[in-house]
Amino acid sequence: MTAPTKGLELRSLVTDGKLELSLVDIDVPAPGAGEVVVRIEAAPLNPSDLGLLTGPADLSTLRREGDATVADIPAQRMAVVAGRLGESMPVGNEGAGTVVAAGEGCEELLGKTVATIGGGMYTQYRTLRPSELFVLPDGVTPRQGASAFVNPLTALAMVETMKAEGHSALIHTAAASNLGQMLNRICIADGVPLVNIVRSAEQARIVREIGATHIVDSSTDTFQADLTEAVFETGATLGFDAVGGGRLASQILLAIEAAAVRKMTAYSRYGSSVNKCVYIYGALDLGPTLIDRNVGLSWTCAGFLLTPFLMKSPPEVVGRMRARVAAEITTTFASHYTGELSLAETLDPANIALYSAKKTGEKYLIVPSKGGGG
Numbered sequence: 001m002t003a004p005t006k007g008l009e010l011r012s013l014v015t016d017g018k019l020e021l022s023l024v025d026i027d028v029p030a031p032g033a034g035e036v037v038v039r040i041e042a043a044p045l046n047p048s049d050l051g052l053l054t055g056p057a058d059l060s061t062l063r064r065e066g067d068a069t070v071a072d073i074p075a076q077r078m079a080v081v082a083g084r085l086g087e088s089m090p091v092g093n094e095g096a097g098t099v100v101a102a103g104e105g106c107e108e109l110l111g112k113t114v115a116t117i118g119g120g121m122y123t124q125y126r127t128l129r130p131s132e133l134f135v136l137p138d139g140v141t142p143r144q145g146a147s148a149f150v151n152p153l154t155a156l157a158m159v160e161t162m163k164a165e166g167h168s169a170l171i172h173t174a175a176a177s178n179l180g181q182m183l184n185r186i187c188i189a190d191g192v193p194l195v196n197i198v199r200s201a202e203q204a205r206i207v208r209e210i211g212a213t214h215i216v217d218s219s220t221d222t223f224q225a226d227l228t229e230a231v232f233e234t235g236a237t238l239g240f241d242a243v244g245g246g247r248l249a250s251q252i253l254l255a256i257e258a259a260a261v262r263k264m265t266a267y268s269r270y271g272s273s274v275n276k277c278v279y280i281y282g283a284l285d286l287g288p289t290l291i292d293r294n295v296g297l298s299w300t301c302a303g304f305l306l307t308p309f310l311m312k313s314p315p316e317v318v319g320r321m322r323a324r325v326a327a328e329i330t331t332t333f334a335s336h337y338t339g340e341l342s343l344a345e346t347l348d349p350a351n352i353a354l355y356s357a358k359k360t361g362e363k364y365l366i367v368p369s370k371g372g373g374g
Contacts, residue, residue: 003037003101004028007124008368010343011088012053014073014081019057021347022068024088028125031103035127038114042146043095043121044335045346045355045364047242047282053091056080059356062349069347092121092366094149096142106130113140115148115329122343124368134322140329146365147335150306151179152325154281155186155333157309158240160317162192165277169193171231171239171252174284175212176203176360178335179242184212185332193234197227197248203360224251232259239278240304245285249278253295260296271296279304284358338362342370 007028013020031037045053056077063070073081094117102110109130116133120126136145162170170187174180175196187194188211195214198204204215214234216226230236237260239252253276260272276299280289291301310318325333338361345351346366355364 003030004039004125008343009120009124010091010122010346010366012055012091013086013088014055014084015086017073017075017078019055019071019073020065020068021053021070021352023343023347026123026125029127031101031106031127033104034106034129035103036099036106036109036130036133037101038116038126038128038133039097039100040095040116040121040123040126040368041097041142043092043366043368044147044150044337045341045366046093046147046150047284047358048150049091049093050356050358051283052089054352054356059353062352064349069349069352090120090123092123093117093119094147095121095126095366096136096145096148097126098142100125109135112136113142113145115145117149122346122366122368124343134326136329137326143337143365143367144330144334147178148325148329148333151182151335152329152333153310153321154306155179155183156321156324157306157313158183159186159190159192160313160321161279161304161309162238165238166275167236167238167277169195169234169236169238171195171197171227171236171256171278172242173197173218173240173248173252174199174242174282174360175215176206177242178361178363180207180360181210182333184210188212189332193236195227195230195234195236197252199360206361218248218251224255227251227255228258231255232262237274237276241278241280242282243285244280244283245287245289247290247292248285249280249289249301250292250295252278253299253301254292257295257299271298273298276300277302281305335363336361337365340365340367340370342366343368345370 009026057071061072096115099109113136114133118132214230256276260274281304
């Protein structure tokens with residue numbers, strides 16, 4: 001197996017008032033001790049990647065300028081990216097591929113198909129440490145293992161958080177997404193009651209077909225009443241919200257409070273004492289999060305991110321989670337993609353408009369070798 005010396009990498013650059021996306025030639029040095037070089041063969045476009053890839057740019061201004069794709073950044077949004085001004089940044093949280101070169105101590109990984117995390121995955125080759133990857137089971141392809149970290153571990157982290165914080169059931173928004181379907185399968189297998197919030201009848205059908213029993217549609221006139229009833233039946237007191245902005249987090253807290261009040265035997269002007277919590281982990285709506293004060297006084301709304309969860313969790317918990325993902329990568333944690341893009345196609349303004357829409361059930365995969373590269 002010949003070790004590569006050159007490759008292509010996708011970069012995102014913020015200058016004063018402008019975003020620039022381009023492909024750059026990179027050197028691929030021979031791996032040092034404790035390192036391997038992975039030929040990246042598949043990397044998903046997750047919503048979390050878009051924050052770095054396109055940032056706060058106004059995508060209606062996307063255009064080609066020479067070999068790059070550019071968009072304007074409104075002046076009021078520049079403060080958000082001031083820390084990365086002038087820095088050409090690699091993009092892509094996770095991916096999968098084949099180990100094509102191995103340094104001292106890693107020789108047994110040569111030729112293995114691996115899933116990996118560590119950033120900069122929208123590239124043809126990536127130098128990594130063994131701690132940043134795991135070997136995929138025999139017969140599992142890079143495309144099947146490309147999304148082996150972010151969504152699967154986030155879904156498992158939701159259940160682990162539920163247990164650690166003393167809750168017994170969950171509420172999840174964007175339930176028909178790849179992550180939402182994984183969470184459904186986990187909860188069904190583990191006997192965890194789950195309330196699935198969807199945004200259309202078609203999304204309700206998707207989660208019903210994989211076995212979900214508690215489904216509420218936020219687009220209906222009866223949403224709040226339906227949500228309250230589902231919360232009452234399941235006893236759910238913890239929600240994970242992929243939307244972020246608007247009133248959805250508040251509607252979840254209101255449903256938990258209303259269900260709790262129905263079980264109270266005496267009135268309290270402070271509301272129920274039930275610990276109500278919503279974690280926001282996504283940003284489908286970038287507007288303000290609005291909380292109705294009728295949720296009582298015992299509630300929390302906070303952010304949730306996978307990396308801090310993994311950093312504070314005991315090694316045995318993280319090891320158990322990763323082992324489960326590896327064992328169930330083609331079943332519980334299977335991902336589905338709307339289409340595949342080469343590195344060059346990822347820069348096409350028409351394609352950016354498609355994958356930036358963040359539509360539930362529509363996810364794209366970058367294949368760096370597509371179109372003759374790699």
